[in-house]
Amino acid sequence: MIVAGIEPRAEMVHWWFATAILVLGLLFLAETIVGPEVWARRPWRRYLWPATMFLIGLLLWPVMALYTNSMIHMVAHGSWAQVLMLSGGAELGVVRGKLHSRYWRLTSAGALFVSGTAFLVHEQNGWFFARAAFLHHALGWTLIVAAVFPLVQAIRPRSVAAASGFAMTFFVVAVLLYCDRDSAAILGHFSQFAGVPHR
Numbered sequence: 001m002i003v004a005g006i007e008p009r010a011e012m013v014h015w016w017f018a019t020a021i022l023v024l025g026l027l028f029l030a031e032t033i034v035g036p037e038v039w040a041r042r043p044w045r046r047y048l049w050p051a052t053m054f055l056i057g058l059l060l061w062p063v064m065a066l067y068t069n070s071m072i073h074m075v076a077h078g079s080w081a082q083v084l085m086l087s088g089g090a091e092l093g094v095v096r097g098k099l100h101s102r103y104w105r106l107t108s109a110g111a112l113f114v115s116g117t118a119f120l121v122h123e124q125n126g127w128f129f130a131r132a133a134f135l136h137h138a139l140g141w142t143l144i145v146a147a148v149f150p151l152v153q154a155i156r157p158r159s160v161a162a163a164s165g166f167a168m169t170f171f172v173v174a175v176l177l178y179c180d181r182d183s184a185a186i187l188g189h190f191s192q193f194a195g196v197p198h199r
Contacts (some may be wrong), residue, residue, distance in 0.1 A: 013067055018177030020056050024049055025170030032163040046095045053111075054088025057081045076122035080115050087111040102157055108150035112169070116143030132180055139176050142169065 060081035119140030
C-alpha cells in the first residue's frame with residue numbers, strides 16, 4: 001500500500017521511463033552510426049539494448065500494480081510490459097544464438113504497434129482536453145506509425161534508413177514523455193473538467 005502524499009505524480013513515473021527510453025534510443029543510434037559489425041566487436045554491447053528493453057518491460061509491472069487508477073490503465077500497462085519483455089527477450093535470444101531467423105525483429109514491430117494502440121485506447125479524453133491527453137494521442141500515433149521501421153528491418157536488415165528511423169522513434173517518445181503534465185494546458189487550451197492546472 002502506498003501512503004498518501006508519497007505516491008509520485010503520474011508525470012514523475014513518465015519521466016523515469018522517458019529516461020530509460022532515451023538510453024534505449026542512444027544505444028540504437030550508436031549501433032546505427034558505427035554499424036552492426038563494429039558494434040558487435042565487443043560482445044557485451046550486443047546485449048545492451050535488448051536487456052534495456054526487457055528491463056523497461058519488467059519495470060512496467062510495478063507501475064501496473066501500484067500507479068494505476070482504472071482497469072483500462074492496468075490492461076494498457078500490462079500489455080506494454082508483456083510486449084516489451086517479449087521483444088527484449090526475442091532480441092536477447094537472437095544475440096545469444098538461440099534464435100536464428102531475422103523475422104524475430106517483428107516482435108519489435110509488434111511491441112511498437114501494441115504500445116501505440118494501448119496509448120490510444122486508455123486515453124479516454126480528446127486531444128485538447130489537457131496536455132497529458134494530447135501527449136497520449138501523439139505517443140500512440142507515433143508508435144503505431146513507427147512500427148514500420150522494425151518491419152522494414154526484418155525484410156531488409158541492412159537498411160540504414162529503417163535503423164535510423166527506429167532509433168529516432170525512441171528520442172521522439174522520450175521527448176513527449178518528458179513534456180508530460182497531467183493537469184497542464186496544451187496549445188493554450190485547457191478543459192474546465194481537467195482539474196487544477198500546474199506547470
